[in-house]
Amino acid sequence: MKRATVIFITAAILAACCPRQSSTPVYLDPTKPLEERVEDALQRMTLEEKVAITHAQSKFSSAGVPRLGIPELWHTDGPHGIRPEVLWDEWDQAGWTNDSCTAYPALVNLAATWDRELSALYGKCIGEEARYREKDILLGPGVNMGRTPLNGRTFEYMGEDPYLAAQLVVPYIKGVQEQGVAACVKHFAVNNQETRRTKTNSNVDDRTLYEIYFPAFKAAVQEGGAWAIMGSYNLWNGQYNCHNKRLLQDILKDEWGFDGVVISDWGGCRDDDEAAANGLDIEMGTWTNGLQGAASNTYDMYHLANPYLERLRDGRATEEGLDDKARRVLRTIFRTAMNPVQNFGSFTSPEHFAASRKIAAEGIVLLKNGGALPLRVDEISPRASLGRDDKPTILLVGENAYKMMVVGGGSSNLKAKYEVIPLDALREAFEGKADVVWERGYVGDTRTDYNAVVTGQDLSESRSPEQLKADAVAAAKEADIVIFIGGLNKSKFQDNEGTDRVDIVLPYGQDELIEALAEVTPNLIVVNISGSPVAMPWADKVNAIVQAWYGGSESGHALADVLTGAVNPSGKLPFTMPKALADGPIKTERQYPGIEVEGVPYWEEYYDEGVFIGYRWYSSKDIPVQYPFGYGLSYTSFELSGAFLTKKVVKAGSNVTAKVTVKNTGDKAGAEVVQLYVNDAEASVERPVRELKGFQKVYLAPGEARTLSFTLNPEDLSFFDADAHEWKLEPGDFHILIGTSSEDLPIDLLLTVK
Numbered sequence: 001m002k003r004a005t006v007i008f009i010t011a012a013i014l015a016a017c018c019p020r021q022s023s024t025p026v027y028l029d030p031t032k033p034l035e036e037r038v039e040d041a042l043q044r045m046t047l048e049e050k051v052a053i054t055h056a057q058s059k060f061s062s063a064g065v066p067r068l069g070i071p072e073l074w075h076t077d078g079p080h081g082i083r084p085e086v087l088w089d090e091w092d093q094a095g096w097t098n099d100s101c102t103a104y105p106a107l108v109n110l111a112a113t114w115d116r117e118l119s120a121l122y123g124k125c126i127g128e129e130a131r132y133r134e135k136d137i138l139l140g141p142g143v144n145m146g147r148t149p150l151n152g153r154t155f156e157y158m159g160e161d162p163y164l165a166a167q168l169v170v171p172y173i174k175g176v177q178e179q180g181v182a183a184c185v186k187h188f189a190v191n192n193q194e195t196r197r198t199k200t201n202s203n204v205d206d207r208t209l210y211e212i213y214f215p216a217f218k219a220a221v222q223e224g225g226a227w228a229i230m231g232s233y234n235l236w237n238g239q240y241n242c243h244n245k246r247l248l249q250d251i252l253k254d255e256w257g258f259d260g261v262v263i264s265d266w267g268g269c270r271d272d273d274e275a276a277a278n279g280l281d282i283e284m285g286t287w288t289n290g291l292q293g294a295a296s297n298t299y300d301m302y303h304l305a306n307p308y309l310e311r312l313r314d315g316r317a318t319e320e321g322l323d324d325k326a327r328r329v330l331r332t333i334f335r336t337a338m339n340p341v342q343n344f345g346s347f348t349s350p351e352h353f354a355a356s357r358k359i360a361a362e363g364i365v366l367l368k369n370g371g372a373l374p375l376r377v378d379e380i381s382p383r384a385s386l387g388r389d390d391k392p393t394i395l396l397v398g399e400n401a402y403k404m405m406v407v408g409g410g411s412s413n414l415k416a417k418y419e420v421i422p423l424d425a426l427r428e429a430f431e432g433k434a435d436v437v438w439e440r441g442y443v444g445d446t447r448t449d450y451n452a453v454v455t456g457q458d459l460s461e462s463r464s465p466e467q468l469k470a471d472a473v474a475a476a477k478e479a480d481i482v483i484f485i486g487g488l489n490k491s492k493f494q495d496n497e498g499t500d501r502v503d504i505v506l507p508y509g510q511d512e513l514i515e516a517l518a519e520v521t522p523n524l525i526v527v528n529i530s531g532s533p534v535a536m537p538w539a540d541k542v543n544a545i546v547q548a549w550y551g552g553s554e555s556g557h558a559l560a561d562v563l564t565g566a567v568n569p570s571g572k573l574p575f576t577m578p579k580a581l582a583d584g585p586i587k588t589e590r591q592y593p594g595i596e597v598e599g600v601p602y603w604e605e606y607y608d609e610g611v612f613i614g615y616r617w618y619s620s621k622d623i624p625v626q627y628p629f630g631y632g633l634s635y636t637s638f639e640l641s642g643a644f645l646t647k648k649v650v651k652a653g654s655n656v657t658a659k660v661t662v663k664n665t666g667d668k669a670g671a672e673v674v675q676l677y678v679n680d681a682e683a684s685v686e687r688p689v690r691e692l693k694g695f696q697k698v699y700l701a702p703g704e705a706r707t708l709s710f711t712l713n714p715e716d717l718s719f720f721d722a723d724a725h726e727w728k729l730e731p732g733d734f735h736i737l738i739g740t741s742s743e744d745l746p747i748d749l750l751l752t753v754k
């Protein structure tokens with residue numbers, strides 16, 4: 001029986017068997033205001049019932065109030081699809097056969113679309129899948145900032161810029177929550193590495209928090225109306241973030257007005273007193289008793305279970321505090337499991353796979369094109385030297401042309417209904433026109449299962465590395481078109497939860513292989529599939545470079561769409577692609593991954609670089625990068641013209657409007673992302689030389705032009721003054737920079753603020 005039906009039958013039974021209640025109780029009456037229902041339910045609950053809803057009852061659920069017919073909450077990973085069912089109290093698969101989902105592109109891929117509408121579509125689709133699977137809380141999206149390119153979970157986040165992430169997280173949340181599913185935005189806050197993620201105290205000053213690490217969370221709460229936030233594993237200012245008073249109570253709840261539920265990361269709760277007092281509402285767990293124990297079915301031992309009850313009974317915790325938690329949990333249940341406009345969602349529909357393919361393709365970034373793309377097999381006559389007159393041969397080299405990539409990576413691991421690999425997609429695209437063949441070239445990760453989800457592929461290999469390389473080079477000499485498809489994967493020390501990368505250099509000898517292929521192939525195309533930045537020392541030696549991502553179920557099709565030109569690429573990098581790790585802002589161990597300090601029970605880490613992460617660092621220090629933040633090419637060309645400010649001199653406190661016309665000057669329809677950055681000519685604090693404060697993605701037919709309007713508010717021009725605890729706008733000159741990447745900003749409009 002569907003859960004909504006159960007709720008309504010329960011309401012009917014309660015009404016029938018409680019003669020003194022003349023009508024439906026208020027809390028069950030969907031026509032009554034939410035807060036009235038919450039208060040009505042709360043006053044009917046015992047102390048024990050209130051405590052019961054503040055902690056896990058299984059790996060992915062927390063209790064409801066069975067006596068009152070209030071259903072439990074079901075939580076699910078993650079940001080990229082609905083996680084397969086695990087057992088009640090084990091991480092093992094439950095073995096269901098109806099939980100193979102649509103795998104959506106990784107969030108970094110979504111960020112690379114720079115498209116708010118696609119983010120809304122993503123949220124809607126994944127929300128529908130969650131609803132269908134009767135999940136109430138989706139554990140995502142993640143909006144931690146790309147502080148270091150080494151962070152193993154970069155692929156699960158939305159890049160290195162707070163404005164970009166804030167703009168994209170809002171429609172995602174709305175899309176999810178319109179389905180009656182809570183988006184649980186994670187991991188709050190400053191959870192920017194996997195190395196020692198549960199043992200690191202991040203020392204970050206307020207200005208940096210408010211300018212870099214908070215904006216996406218704040219937008220999630222205030223503009224997206226997020227119903228849930230997940231605390232992070234690490235500490236900030238010496239207190240664990242899952243019960244960090246300043247972060248959760250003072251800032252999130254009191255300052256930003258968050259009325260939803262704070263959920264601990266799994267096992268991130270560490271202390272009885274702090275859990276009770278500091279703004280945590282639901283404690284979830286990997287094991288029990290923080291991260292230490294592995295006893296089974298001991299949810300009563302959770303910090304917010306029996307220890308909390310004891311505290312409440314002997315006065316060490318207040319019922320007022322408990323009521324605040326219970327209200328938030330009830331609100332969440334009424335918003336989700338008991339949402340009156342219950343819709344039942346949909347699962348693995350053709351529309352969902354189509355959306356997944358569209359988002360994946362729109363996020364693929366064309367980094368270089370010497371003319372080899374889009375592929376034009378019709379124009380190729382098979383190499384005359386080979387004496388063949390049959391179809392041209394397209395050789396794919398590299399493990400990522402074949403390896404399924406949805407499986408793995410940690411909690412975002414999915415059991416997809418299907419996954420199309422690049423090799424199959426290109427064979428499909430060129431059927432009858434070209435022979436598409438594959439050489440592995442190197443062995444990366446032979447694993448084909450993760451947490452008992454299996455791909456069914458066989459990735460075993462008997463050839464030596466030398467032989468693999470020699471075979472690939474030999475095949476390249478014979479082929480008409482050679483496409484290298486490599487990059488990273490989701491194994492340990494790659495794009496993976498729990499470990500960081502050790503460098504940004506491509507692993508498994510891929511750099512050498514690419515160089516060797518480039519020597520025998522005049523127009524080598526390189527496709528890098530990764531979730532985080534990689535160095536490209538061979539960039540000058542190849543004809544074309546494409547940055548693709550973990551694209552989900554339709555990743556192969558999406559890549560083929562871009563390579564063939566069926567989709568004109570319009571993705572833009574959501575992070576900087578540096579030339580080398582050492583060029584970045586992290587210079588010392590105290591910055592990353594942290595240092596041991598005598599007498600301190602955790603590792604200390606200092607965000608000494610302050611607000612200078614990503615392009616804020618590279619552009620302010622004039623350090624050349626391989627490809628800048630915001631960069632990406634198209635198969636057509638665009639021109640910006642006619643830019644102006646509607647007012648060149650404004651009073652502090654007024655909005656500012658900039659206008660610019662963008663024209664498609666090429667012969668193909670395509671999209672450009674017009675970007676606006678702000679530069680404060682002179683400030684009393686050191687500010688980045690440019691900060692993204694506006695962007696619009698426009699689709700234009702050949703010859704079509706559109707005039708765009710960008711409105712900046714005073715905060716867009718300000719920095720955060722930590723002493724005054726407010727945004728500060730200093731009068732003077734500002735440059736409003738407009739262009740198509742953080743390094744290509746040909747328009748410079750002078751603004752004077754009085």
Ligand code: BGC
Pocket residue numbers: 077078139186265266411
């Ligand atoms: C991750 C979270 C995830 C949770 C539940 C944790 O290890 O950090 O992002 O939602 O597990 O799987």
